[in-house]
Amino acid sequence: DISNDPIKYYKNELDAVQLLWDNLLDKFEKNGQRYQKIRSVFQQGIGEYINAGLSAPRFLGGVYFHRNHIGDEGGKAPFVIVETAKQKEALNFLTQYFFDKDAFSFDPDLLNKLAPERHEDFKDYVWRLDRVDYPIHTIVQKMQLYTLYSIFHPRRLSRIHDNEVKGSDVFTMQELFADIEKVIWQELYAKENINSYKRELQKMHINLYSLIIYSNFGFPSDSVSLARQSLKNILKDIYLNLNNKNLDTYTLSHLEYASEMIEIILSAEIQIN
Numbered sequence: 001d002i003s004n005d006p007i008k009y010y011k012n013e014l015d016a017v018q019l020l021w022d023n024l025l026d027k028f029e030k031n032g033q034r035y036q037k038i039r040s041v042f043q044q045g046i047g048e049y050i051n052a053g054l055s056a057p058r059f060l061g062g063v064y065f066h067r068n069h070i071g072d073e074g075g076k077a078p079f080v081i082v083e084t085a086k087q088k089e090a091l092n093f094l095t096q097y098f099f100d101k102d103a104f105s106f107d108p109d110l111l112n113k114l115a116p117e118r119h120e121d122f123k124d125y126v127w128r129l130d131r132v133d134y135p136i137h138t139i140v141q142k143m144q145l146y147t148l149y150s151i152f153h154p155r156r157l158s159r160i161h162d163n164e165v166k167g168s169d170v171f172t173m174q175e176l177f178a179d180i181e182k183v184i185w186q187e188l189y190a191k192e193n194i195n196s197y198k199r200e201l202q203k204m205h206i207n208l209y210s211l212i213i214y215s216n217f218g219f220p221s222d223s224v225s226l227a228r229q230s231l232k233n234i235l236k237d238i239y240l241n242l243n244n245k246n247l248d249t250y251t252l253s254h255l256e257y258a259s260e261m262i263e264i265i266l267s268a269e270i271q272i273n
Contacts, residue, residue, distance in 0.1 A: 017045040035115035053147030059090035061159035087171040
């Protein structure tokens with residue numbers, strides 16, 4: 001039941017999706033059946049991921065709203081901050097299922113059997129299809145993008161910022177930025193190659209922090225400072241990895257490009273509002 005423990009519910013849902021993907025060919029690759037069914041079921045799992053990635057972040061900086069009247073027996077304040085442990089649980093869930101280096105791994109045989117529906121319909125789907133083969137990197141990137149930007153929505157950051165003065169033991173923006181940096185750039189600390197999904201995610205992360213620093217979308221000033229500091233930390237760790245001869249060409253070229261992106265962001269003029 002999602003109402004009793006939403007984070008546990010999301011975990012169970014995505015674990016079930018992973019199990020379904022792992023056994024998809026065994027269940028649906030039958031003689032005489034259509035490959036389009038396999039793609040349809042696979043896509044249903046993508047939908048579950050997107051839903052969880054957009055829903056779980058609401059616990060970060062979240063507040064409960066109570067409609068008690070003053071003096072009600074057992075009444076609570078109108079606004080009560082979501083338990084710190086629950087916020088950390090939500091963040092751990094998101095980092096593990098969306099941003100970890102092992103979050104996404106698919107059977108190549110499965111990816112080559114995700115054939116699209118080619119029959120015409122009233123929605124003209126067949127004519128709007130961008131490509132016939134399955135765009136796995138684009139799909140994973142969308143799932144991560146929606147989730148990452150939901151976590152760092154300016155309204156959410158503002159609530160986390162406000163909550164820091166509403167209690168003594170609360171989840172902080174500093175924790176959020178530190179934990180996200182740690183998992184998205186985990187390969188730098190391990191001094192290992194970065195897979196293609198994570199390379200896309202890391203570029204996305206840099207672009208997001210550029211948005212926080214230089215946009216006028218209402219991000220709290222502390223989030224701007226934390227974003228700049230995080231980029232400095234990442235740049236320093238990139239420099240330490242550029243001479244690692246054990247890294248492959250994809251990783252090294254990505255890190256060189258990422259370092260240039262960050263240098264440009266940090267060297268740009270700071271806007272004083």
